[in-house]
Amino acid sequence: MRFGWYASVLAFTVLGSPASSQKTALSWTSQQAETLRHFRALVQIDTSNPPGNEVKIVEYLEKVLASDGIPSTRFALDPNRPNLVARLKGNGSKRPVLMLAHTDVVGVQRDKWPVDPFGATLRDGYVWGRGTTDDKDNLTANLMTFLLIKRSGAALERDVIFLAESGEEADPTGVGIRFMVDRHFEAIDAEFAIAEGNGATIEDGRVRTVQTATTEKVPRRVRLVATGTSGHGSVPRLDNAVTHLASAVEKIGTWETPMRLNETTRMYFAKLASISTPEQAARYNSLLDPQRSAAAQRYLAEHEPVHYSALRTSLVPTMLQAGIGPNVIPSMAEAVIDIRILPDEDLPALTAQMAARINDPAVRIEPMPITRPVAPPSPIDSAMYRALEQAALRVYRGTTVLPGMLNGATDMAQLRARGVSSYGVGPALTSDDFVQHGWHSDVERLPEASLYQFVEFMWTAVSDIAVKK
Ligand SMILES: [Zn+2]
Numbered sequence: 001m002r003f004g005w006y007a008s009v010l011a012f013t014v015l016g017s018p019a020s021s022q023k024t025a026l027s028w029t030s031q032q033a034e035t036l037r038h039f040r041a042l043v044q045i046d047t048s049n050p051p052g053n054e055v056k057i058v059e060y061l062e063k064v065l066a067s068d069g070i071p072s073t074r075f076a077l078d079p080n081r082p083n084l085v086a087r088l089k090g091n092g093s094k095r096p097v098l099m100l101a102h103t104d105v106v107g108v109q110r111d112k113w114p115v116d117p118f119g120a121t122l123r124d125g126y127v128w129g130r131g132t133t134d135d136k137d138n139l140t141a142n143l144m145t146f147l148l149i150k151r152s153g154a155a156l157e158r159d160v161i162f163l164a165e166s167g168e169e170a171d172p173t174g175v176g177i178r179f180m181v182d183r184h185f186e187a188i189d190a191e192f193a194i195a196e197g198n199g200a201t202i203e204d205g206r207v208r209t210v211q212t213a214t215t216e217k218v219p220r221r222v223r224l225v226a227t228g229t230s231g232h233g234s235v236p237r238l239d240n241a242v243t244h245l246a247s248a249v250e251k252i253g254t255w256e257t258p259m260r261l262n263e264t265t266r267m268y269f270a271k272l273a274s275i276s277t278p279e280q281a282a283r284y285n286s287l288l289d290p291q292r293s294a295a296a297q298r299y300l301a302e303h304e305p306v307h308y309s310a311l312r313t314s315l316v317p318t319m320l321q322a323g324i325g326p327n328v329i330p331s332m333a334e335a336v337i338d339i340r341i342l343p344d345e346d347l348p349a350l351t352a353q354m355a356a357r358i359n360d361p362a363v364r365i366e367p368m369p370i371t372r373p374v375a376p377p378s379p380i381d382s383a384m385y386r387a388l389e390q391a392a393l394r395v396y397r398g399t400t401v402l403p404g405m406l407n408g409a410t411d412m413a414q415l416r417a418r419g420v421s422s423y424g425v426g427p428a429l430t431s432d433d434f435v436q437h438g439w440h441s442d443v444e445r446l447p448e449a450s451l452y453q454f455v456e457f458m459w460t461a462v463s464d465i466a467v468k469k
Contacts, residue, residue: 031144032452036127038064039140039451040120042103043129049104051080052175054166057103058084061143061164068147072162075184081166081175085187088149090156090466095191097384097465098161098420099146099458101139102168102176102196102411105131112442125448132446134439135196137427139164140451141458142194148459155468163188168411177411181418192384192465193415194458197424198404200396201431202450207396208275210457212388213424214264215377216406216413217309217340220347221368222354224248224335228362233327239362242322245333248358249317252337255357257350259297259311260342261288264377264403268310275400287311309407313341313350336368340407343377372409375416382421384465391461395453396428427454 045056058074065072065086076082081104090096108117108130115121117130146162167176180188197213226248228239261269266288273284283299286292300308315337322333341347354365379385380403389401404424412422427450429438437443 028452028456031148031455035140035144035452035455036448038143039127039132039136042136042139043120043127043131044118046118046130047104048107048130049167049169050107052104052166054081054103054164055079057139058082058164064143064147065162068150070146070150073187075180075187077175077179077183078173083166083176083180084162084164085184086146086162088146088156088160090158090160091468092158094158096159096161096189097462098163098188098190098193098415099142099462100163100165100188100193100195100411100415101142102135103139103164103166104169104176105134105136106169106440109442114443117444122448126445127448127451128443128445130444132444133426133429133433133437134444135168137446137451137454138196138425141427141455144455145459145462149463149466154463156466157468158191158466160462160466161188161190165411177414181414185418189418190420192382193412193420193422194384194388194462195410195412195415195422195424196426197406197410197412199426199434200392200399200428200450201434202428202447203430207399207428207453209272209400209402210392210396210425210428211268211402211404212385212392213404213406213410213412214380214385215262215343215375215416216409216424217314217342218345218372218374218413219409220339220341220370222337222339222351223366223368224252224337224358224363225366226333226360226363227331228329230331231329233329235329237329241330241333241362244360244362245320245322245335248360248363249320249335249337251357252315252354253317255315255354257313257315259287259293260344261311262342262344262377262405263380264405265310267380268402268404269307271400271402306407309340310405313339313345314407315339315354340409341374343374343405372413373417375413377405378416378421378423384421384423384461387461387464388423388425391457391464394460395457425458427451 047054047057061084062072070086072084072086074082074084115128121128165176198211200207200210226241226245228241229237269284273281283296286296317335318338319336323330392401415422437445
């Protein structure tokens with residue numbers, strides 16, 4: 001059914017356009033020049049955060065949208081860091097779909113880069129530059145999808161909303177998703193959202209998996225604070241704050257909380273096993289076998305830490321602070337524990353277990369400011385997930401679609417907490433691209449071919465969910 005529908009929409013799009021010039025303009029190869037032009041222009045606009053200056057991208061997007069007759073609206077807490085929203089109206093029979101991407105990027109150390117980080121240099125089949133994989137790839141795919149749907153003139157059964165948001169990489173003042181959700185939610189309220197998150201993996205020249213994030217772990221960092229008597233370093237004290245803190249950090253850093261799979265991770269490991277070598281498959285399948293689970297988990301901890309993290313709430317010591325001189329016993333010592341809880345974690349119980357484990361009245365646990373709300377996973381059996389799955393199978397032939405839980409946190413957390421089922425997607429990368437040239441690296445780059453496929457994937461999924469059948 002879906003395949004037949006896709007074929008008919010494509011026929012409509014390519015053949016049903018009134019002007020003959022549009023027939024050629026709407027073939028996928030002829031979208032490439034425009035896609036690349038926008039992508040390079042967006043990468044060339046330096047929006048490193050701080051200070052962001054996302055207004056420069058907003059100005060660019062406003063012009064592009066206006067030239068296709070699409071009005072857009074700025075929403076700004078800080079005029080230099082606005083968010084931009086545009087909407088294609090549907091007939092209202094279904095609730096909207098929201099495509100969002102952030103316009104800021106992390107900073108650069110220019111001298112570490114082999115190319116101009118804001119040059120969008122084309123080299124060896126890649127586009128190089130800050131933001132090429134985070135998040136100007138999604139921004140470009142969203143923009144092209146939005147423009148192509150508008151140009152097709154297709155009747156929509158739900159609104160399609162385009163959101164270019166500021167301040168994702170660092171948002172201490174709340175200019176981005178927080179501002180939109182708290183103050184202008186009506187402008188972006190939707191049944192479904194598509195954002196950055198997972199991506200597709202290339203192996204031996206073909207796209208082996210397409211991962212769609214349905215949920216993520218939630219940051220709930222704490223500070224461990226040990227206090228004791230200050231004094232001279234030549235006189236040992238039983239209440240030495242550094243010693244007490246070190247002991248607490250050791251207990252928390254080596255604590256392995258219970259493994260707990262949810263609907264997403266259960267399906268992820270089962271499907272991954274189905275396309276893995278017999279040895280790997282046996283390991284993923286044995287996670288739920290009480291006899292063999294411990295050995296499998298141990299292997300993942302050593303060799304596949306990203307998978308290991310997906311099994312449980314994790315508590316990772318990341319910062320230590322104590323002392324003012326080699327001969328001074330400080331009265332206080334502090335550590336930061338980066339806790340990432342599973343979406344269904346019982347936080348008060350976890351904190352109580354932590355305190356019991358530390359078991360030291362000299363050490364207190366102080367919660368750090370909350371940056372992301374807890375939200376239930378978005379469903380795997382929704383129309384949006386199915387549309388993404390079908391689009392992936394269509395565009396990346398022979399691939400396997402996996403639902404994913406992100407270990408990191410994204411702006412989807414705020415949307416899910418407001419009831420918007422949100423899915424994270426990204427373009428296809430090799431493992432070398434992921435590991436050596438990934439997000440925030442000094443050699444960030446995106447395969448040019450992956451950009452074009454990603455636009456086609458996004459267009460296919462959003463058309464499927466929004467165009468009237
Ligand atoms: Zn990002």
